[in-house]
Amino acid sequence: MYKHVALLVRKDGMSHDEFVDYWQNNHTPIARDIEGVTRYQTVLPTDPENAEFDGLAELYFDNLDDLHEALGSPGSRDYDPTKEVAAEARDDVDNFLDVQERPRVIGEEIIQKDETDGDTTDLYKHSAFLVRQDGMSHEEFVDYWQNNHTPIAREIEGVVRYATVLPTDPENAEFDGIAELYFEDKDALYDALGSEGSRDYDPDRGKAKEAREDVDNFxxxxxxxxxxxQETVQKDES
Structure with a gap:
């Protein structure tokens, strides 16, 4: 499936609570009905004060052309959708988002591990937006990530679902990929991958330690x- 991930930043002068209220109660009912959307999920930060963004909005499409028509392509941040609900959603984001500070990723999702049967509501998720090392091509990055790192990461203690997202247009993408690791327990996530306020965590055992050491390679x-x-599935027809 193809996926549009928006990293949301609230407008100046709006509190995080005001942002969440508007997003969940005003915008989400519009967004989940955008033409072509087969699944829509929102992710709220577990620690808003330390989070780098105010939330994630993730919309899935079966067809990449439908995604581009509804939400634009990686190279068209200023698109102007013509379909009714997509246009309404685009107009509404100006009411609560700082659009210029909102990175996004369009990519194809690959499920690497799933013990949830796709039901991810209330699960805790660590989304890493990946940037390759200097001197490494995107193709070299993807090869190492998928074939060397992923077999380690999906076995991190506590992970119940692991997905990778590869950009459909790497030359225009803002990141080289997304790694999404799900846990049933927030403390297990923090123990394995650190908390919002601990970028320099140092796991001391098992696959979490091995994965942390391996990221320095790419x-x-x-x-x-x-x-x-924490994720909430707002719509699922996939």
């Missing part, structure tokens, strides 16, 4: 935003 960590939150 990631530019200082350029890698991440987001820890």
């Amino acid at each position: 990631l530019a960590l200082e350029k890698r935003p991440r987001f820890i939150g």
Whole structure:
């Protein structure tokens, strides 16, 4: 499936609570009915004061052309959708988002591990927005990530679902990919991957330690935003 992930930043002068209220109660009913959307999920930060973003909005489409028509392509941040609900959603984001500060990713999702049967509501998720090291091509990055790192990451203690997202247009993408690791327990996530306020965590055992050591082989960590939150599936026809 193809996926549009928006990293949301609230407008100046709006509190996080005001942002969440508007997003969940005003915008979400519009967004989940955008033409072509087969699944829509929102992710709220577990620790808003330390989170790098105010939330994630993730919309899935079966067809990449439908995604581009509804939400634009990686190279068209100023698109003007013509379909009714997509246009309404685009107009509404100006009411609560700082659009200029909202990174996004369009990519194809690959499920690497799933013990949830796709029901991710109330699960805790660590989303890492990956940037490759200097001197490494995107293709070299993807090869190392998928074939060397992923077999380690999906076995991190406590992970019940692990997905990777590869950009459909790497040349225009803001990141080289997304790694999404789900846990049933927030403390297990923090223990394995650190909390919002601990970018320099140092796990001391098992696959979490092995994965942390391996990221130095292919990631530019200082350029890698991440987001820890609790997910709610707002719509699922997938």
